[in-house]
Amino acid sequence: DGGITQSPKYLFRKEGQNVTLSCEQNLNHDAMYWYRQDPGQGLRLIYYSQIVNDFQKGDIAEGYSVSREKKESFPLTVTSAQKNPTAFYLCASSVGTGSQPQHFGDGTRLSIL
Amino acid sequence: GESVGLHLPTLSVQEGDNSIINCAYSNSASDYFIWYKQESGKGPQFIIDIRSNMDKRQGQRVTVLLNKTVKHLSLQIAATQPGDSAVYFCAEKTPVGATNKLIFGTGTLLAVQP
Numbered sequence: 001d002g003g004i005t006q007s008p009k010y011l012f013r014k015e016g017q018n019v020t021l022s023c024e025q026n027l028n029h030d031a032m033y034w035y036r037q038d039p040g041q042g043l044r045l046i047y048y049s050q051i052v053n054d055f056q057k058g059d060i061a062e063g064y065s066v067s068r069e070k071k072e073s074f075p076l077t078v079t080s081a082q083k084n085p086t087a088f089y090l091c092a093s094s095v096g097t098g099s100q101p102q103h104f105g106d107g108t109r110l111s112i113l
Numbered sequence: 114g115e116s117v118g119l120h121l122p123t124l125s126v127q128e129g130d131n132s133i134i135n136c137a138y139s140n141s142a143s144d145y146f147i148w149y150k151q152e153s154g155k156g157p158q159f160i161i162d163i164r165s166n167m168d169k170r171q172g173q174r175v176t177v178l179l180n181k182t183v184k185h186l187s188l189q190i191a192a193t194q195p196g197d198s199a200v201y202f203c204a205e206k207t208p209v210g211a212t213n214k215l216i217f218g219t220g221t222l223l224a225v226q227p
Binding site for chain 2: 004035040041042045050056092097098099101103107
């Protein structure tokens with residue numbers, strides 16, 4: 001089946017630790033995105049990539065980093081600089097950045113130990 | 114259908130009734146709109162979209178209405194079923210500099226009573 005796979009589903013981070021969230025898509029989409037979802041708030045954009053080897057900061061990029069070495073993969077690293085990392089993280093992809101829907105994975109829930 | 118703080122507005126309907134979920138969007142320059150359904154612990158699922166040159170679009174059991182004059186979007190679900198229970202939120206595509214951005218609403222919880 002075509003889709004977006006995020007792993008792991010649950011992740012725990014210790015103080016001072018970097019953790020990496022995986023996102024893989026087999027939809028042949030050029031654009032990929034990372035969002036953060038907190039209770040009662042709309043999705044907030046962390047980073048996005050319109051094409052391989054290129055990515056841009058979103059609205060809340062501080063404390064996060066990404067890479068886009070392959071079209072299918074867009075991993076997100078939550079660094080120790082992110083002081084409030086507890087959230088539900090969603091990866092999405094779309095054909096392009098025009099008027100096409102973004103399709104989402106099932107998320108990773110990150111908590112602090 | 115906009116939320117305040119941590120509390121999502123809730124729409125409670127009886128199974129078989131029609132549901133109408135509303136969304137006010139922010140930017141009159143937005144030209145594309147999407148409705149998503151999100152079940153607990155899962156990612157948002159695309160339902161239907163509409164471009165700003167249309168005012169109505171129908172899918173299977175769902176209809177989206179767009180009123181650009183008052184910047185209002187609604188999602189109508191016909192013959193609501195228990196499986197429709199979820200959080201529904203809208204997104205608008207708005208131009209930001211040389212690119213576009215999706216702005217997401219906070220959502221409405223639809224609770225279907227059997």
